[in-house]
Amino acid sequence: MNKNEYSPIQLDVIKELANVGGGNAATSISQLVDKFINMSVPTIDILDYNEVFSEIMAEDQMVIAVTLRMIGDANGNFLFVCTEENAEKLVKMMLPQGMELSHELEYSAVCELVNIVVTSYLNAISKMLDINLISSVPAIAVDMFGAILSSAYMESEQFDENVMIIKNEFIYEGDKVDSSLYFIPRPGVLDSLFKLIGV
Helix, strand or coil: CCCHCCCCHHHHHHHHHHHEEEEEHHHHHHHHHHCEEEEEEEEEEEEEEHHHHHHCCCCCCCCEEEEEEEEECCCEEEEEEEEEEHHHHHHHHHCCCCCCCCHHHHHHHHHHHHHHHHHHHHHHHHHHCCEEECCCEEEEEEHHHHHHHHHHHHCCCCCCCCCEEEHHHHEEEEEEEEEEEEEEEHHHHHHHHHHCCCC
């Protein structure tokens, strides 16, 4: 995967799929927690592995990360990353006001949120392309960003130096909570999907 290999139209298609998936995710989360929660996808980019650390987040930043594998007619890894502060905001957004938080409850809520987001993305792609894509059970980790990204990168058997980043914004009662979703496809997966789309 190399950014220069893809046209603006192809990147626009990815963003549109992400926007559809994000809208579906926001609806599902709102129904689950009985609160109006919006989710937008302000940017999608493909960056060199090292550019991620300089432009998105420092390599030594401690983060909470949730990983899921995409399996079926295409394979890859999704990696959802946010700071501890933003994780707490996401959890408070999802749970009833006044509920006492524990690490176990916080991690469970973040995993459920990410599961909904990734499933919504995969459902949007599956319906558009008439293919079968599902996700694995989410796994959570707390570590330095560089260590987590490296681990997900190696697990996907990725041999080039680029990663797709989908910036997510969750909006609840006027407050914005930033997070990033990294998609690390197996080599050749994006090219195959673009052929199916016809762009």
